[in-house]
Amino acid sequence: MQAPVLQVEGLQVHFRTDLGVIPAVRGLSYTLPKGKVVAVVGESGSGKTVQALSILNLLPPSARVESGKILYQGKNLLTLRPKALRQIRGRKIAMIFQDPGASLNPVLTIGEQLCETLCAHQKISKQTARLRAAKLLSQVGIQEAEKRLNEYPFQFSGGMCQRVMIAMALALHPDILIADEPTTALDVTVQAQILKLIKDLQRQNAMSVLFITHNLAVAAQVADEVLVLYAGQCMEQAPAVDLFKNPLHPYTQGLLNSLASVRQKVEKLPAIAGNPPRPGEVLLGCPFALRCPKALKKCFESCPPIYENGARRTRCFLQEGK
Amino acid sequence: MPAIQVKNLCKTYVRRPFLGAKVEKPVLTGIDLTLQSGQVLGLVGESGCGKSTLCKVLLGIEPITSGSVEIFGENISGLSRTSWKELRRKMQVIYQDPYASLDPRFSVYQLLSEPLQIHGLYPNKSERKKYLRELLTAVQLDPVILDRYPHEFSGGQRQRIAIARALALKPQILIADEPVSALDVSVQAQILNLLKTIQRERKLSVLFVTHDFAVARFLCDEIAVMQQGKIVEQGPAEQIFEHPQHGYTQKLLSAVPSVEAAL
Numbered sequence: 153m154q155a156p157v158l159q160v161e162g163l164q165v166h167f168r169t170d171l172g173v174i175p176a177v178r179g180l181s182y183t184l185p186k187g188k189v190v191a192v193v194g195e196s197g198s199g200k201t202v203q204a205l206s207i208l209n210l211l212p213p214s215a216r217v218e219s220g221k222i223l224y225q226g227k228n229l230l231t232l233r234p235k236a237l238r239q240i241r242g243r244k245i246a247m248i249f250q251d252p253g254a255s256l257n258p259v260l261t262i263g264e265q266l267c268e269t270l271c272a273h274q275k276i277s278k279q280t281a282r283l284r285a286a287k288l289l290s291q292v293g294i295q296e297a298e299k300r301l302n303e304y305p306f307q308f309s310g311g312m313c314q315r316v317m318i319a320m321a322l323a324l325h326p327d328i329l330i331a332d333e334p335t336t337a338l339d340v341t342v343q344a345q346i347l348k349l350i351k352d353l354q355r356q357n358a359m360s361v362l363f364i365t366h367n368l369a370v371a372a373q374v375a376d377e378v379l380v381l382y383a384g385q386c387m388e389q390a391p392a393v394d395l396f397k398n399p400l401h402p403y404t405q406g407l408l409n410s411l412a413s414v415r416q417k418v419e420k421l422p423a424i425a426g427n428p429p430r431p432g433e434v435l436l437g438c439p440f441a442l443r444c445p446k447a448l449k450k451c452f453e454s455c456p457p458i459y460e461n462g463a464r465r466t467r468c469f470l471q472e473g474k
Numbered sequence: 475m476p477a478i479q480v481k482n483l484c485k486t487y488v489r490r491p492f493l494g495a496k497v498e499k500p501v502l503t504g505i506d507l508t509l510q511s512g513q514v515l516g517l518v519g520e521s522g523c524g525k526s527t528l529c530k531v532l533l534g535i536e537p538i539t540s541g542s543v544e545i546f547g548e549n550i551s552g553l554s555r556t557s558w559k560e561l562r563r564k565m566q567v568i569y570q571d572p573y574a575s576l577d578p579r580f581s582v583y584q585l586l587s588e589p590l591q592i593h594g595l596y597p598n599k600s601e602r603k604k605y606l607r608e609l610l611t612a613v614q615l616d617p618v619i620l621d622r623y624p625h626e627f628s629g630g631q632r633q634r635i636a637i638a639r640a641l642a643l644k645p646q647i648l649i650a651d652e653p654v655s656a657l658d659v660s661v662q663a664q665i666l667n668l669l670k671t672i673q674r675e676r677k678l679s680v681l682f683v684t685h686d687f688a689v690a691r692f693l694c695d696e697i698a699v700m701q702q703g704k705i706v707e708q709g710p711a712e713q714i715f716e717h718p719q720h721g722y723t724q725k726l727l728s729a730v731p732s733v734e735a736a737l
């Protein structure tokens with residue numbers, strides 16, 4: 153297996169709220185192999201965003217990392233000094249978010265914002281920065297880039313704003329791109345373009361991508377590996393093809409079964425019963441036990457560990473001894 | 475007779491700024507659409523193309539600019555208030571976000587009673603309770619929840635309550651504007667199954683708005699594809715999926731991500 157570029161170990165993140173402590177990430181471990189796209193999938197509230205924000209210490213003040221390590225180039229990002237982390241943030245590890253419009257400054261032109269990013273990290277002249285900015289824009293597929301640099305975000309569509317965000321993220325040739333639902337706010341045709349763009353750039357630049365999405369079909373489209381989160385824990389991590397062809401975890405199996413298909417009409421969808429746990433709900437045993445059609449008695453008593461088998465990791469008692 | 479018949483419908487939003495000339499924004503530009511009685515018509519199209527605006531016009535929330543809308547053969551323009559109220563009773567709506575659409579101050583009992591009160595139905599309290607319990611059972615919720623409040627429920631459970639509320643007046647038409655897109659992935663299938671069951675049992679005519687083609691294929695008999703305020707293609711679902719005629723439909727379908735296609 154490829155050496156990992158990022159390694160998350162036993163990450164635990166809690167929120168302190170009026171309703172008490174909410175464990176958002178509950179002992180998460182996974183690796184991001186170098187040059188690969190890992191899709192993080194899971195439902196709303198499963199901890200996808202919180203675990204990603206932990207990597208760059210971008211958590212809101214009410215959140216606290218209780219324990220765990222996030223290793224990058226031999227260093228634990230969670231204990232790094234602010235100055236050292238700033239060197240890494242943006243330059244080595246870049247992040248883009250769901251709502252591209254909200255991430256851009258409405259009163260600065262696209263060119264000014266791109267140049268600002270470039271100049272903040274490198275000693276280059278304004279002119280060089282502008283040339284580089286234009287090149288970046290055309291690299292992410294924006295026509296007449298030179299002219300477009302003078303325009304403001306409101307003159308760009310949602311898809312174009314997301315391209316600008318990607319251009320900014322790529323400006324400094326990061327090792328890792330973290331993309332949190334980068335296409336969720338976009339239409340399918342634009343989504344298809346952005347997914348292709350991320351894939352192409354990842355291949356060209358040998359970049360590693362952590363791609364967060366709640367959409368399994370999108371994950372199937374972009375990912376080399378998939379990490380399935382549920383209630384703040386990893387249920388299953390596996391190479392994408394294995395996971396989609398032969399899911400091992402009952403939750404992954406249930407999700408894939410329940411998807412409607414564009415290819416054929418079915419009479420009834422095999423739905424998963426019940427509801428995902430609510431934030432702060434106390435979970436004894438396997439977090440999926442109440443909804444799991446295969447649950448055993450012990451599933452309600454203790455939480456299964458992760459069982460490793462080749463390239464696959466599965467948190468389910470049924471994998472014991474396999 | 476079709477449940478809904480829309481002919482050459484146009485809708486232009488007009489904004490009159492404090493200073494300066496009024497701004498006109500044409501959003502629906504000549505819509506022709508037919509929802510056959512007892513069928514599910516899927517309205518698909520990209521964000522901002524005008525799907526929700528069309529729903530608002532059908533529900534009488536926004537006035538028509540030009541063209542006509544007939545509901546069970548009755549033209550909705552120029553109806554008296556009482557006739558509109560009667561007609562509107564036959565046509566109910568479910569929205570995308572069950573968190574926003576249920577007032578948190580009201581108990582489930584109050585939420586479900588409100589439409590009945592407006593129309594003076596089930597005035598007898600014990601009969602009303604009995605009816606509401608039946609309704610909750612129909613949407614597969616435990617009837618004991620009548621005294622509880624929306625915040626106690628998950629997104630999927632709230633959407634069931636919203637569906638129960640929409641069914642309270644025994645409508646013939648249901649307008650559903652993206653009813654599963656705000657729900658957790660693992661509960662979407664439950665709600666889609668429920669909608670299908672209820673549609674069949676009650677022989678409802680449904681206008682189902684979605685941007686998700688897979689969901690449309692599961693639920694719809696007919697599909698109408700909307701692009702920038704116009705319907706570019708309407709036909710039986712099977713035909714739209716297997717032999718899309720319009721270039722725009724083809725483009726949308728080929729961009730839909732799917733697990734099968736990726737493997």
Ligand SMILES: Nc1ncnc2c1ncn2[C@@H]1O[C@H](COP(=O)(O)OP(=O)(O)OP(=O)(O)O)[C@@H](O)[C@H]1O
Nearest residue numbers: 167169176195196197198199200201202203212431
């Ligand atoms: N600011 C906050 N205060 C309190 N709890 C929070 C806060 N942000 C997130 N949480 C909680 O942390 C958990 C994980 O949230 P997170 O945003 O990581 O989910 P997600 O998987 O990204 O969901 P989505 O698909 O909706 O983006 C949830 O239980 C959520 O309610």
Ligand SMILES: Nc1ncnc2c1ncn2[C@@H]1O[C@H](COP(=O)(O)OP(=O)(O)O)[C@@H](O)[C@H]1O
Nearest residue numbers: 487499501519520521522523524525526527528
């Ligand atoms: N009240 C309003 N005033 C002005 N423009 C509006 C209003 N509501 C919607 N629009 C505009 O009309 C277009 C269609 O919107 P909408 O019907 O909500 O689209 P959809 O539901 O298909 O995403 C969009 O450009 C939107 O910005």
Ligand code: SF4
Nearest residue numbers: 438441444451468469
């Ligand atoms: S550990 Fe038990 S409850 Fe959990 S997924 Fe496996 S079989 Fe189901």
Ligand SMILES: [Mg+2]
Nearest residue numbers: 200201202332
């Ligand atoms: Mg998130």
Ligand SMILES: [Mg+2]
Nearest residue numbers: 525526527651
């Ligand atoms: Mg809408």
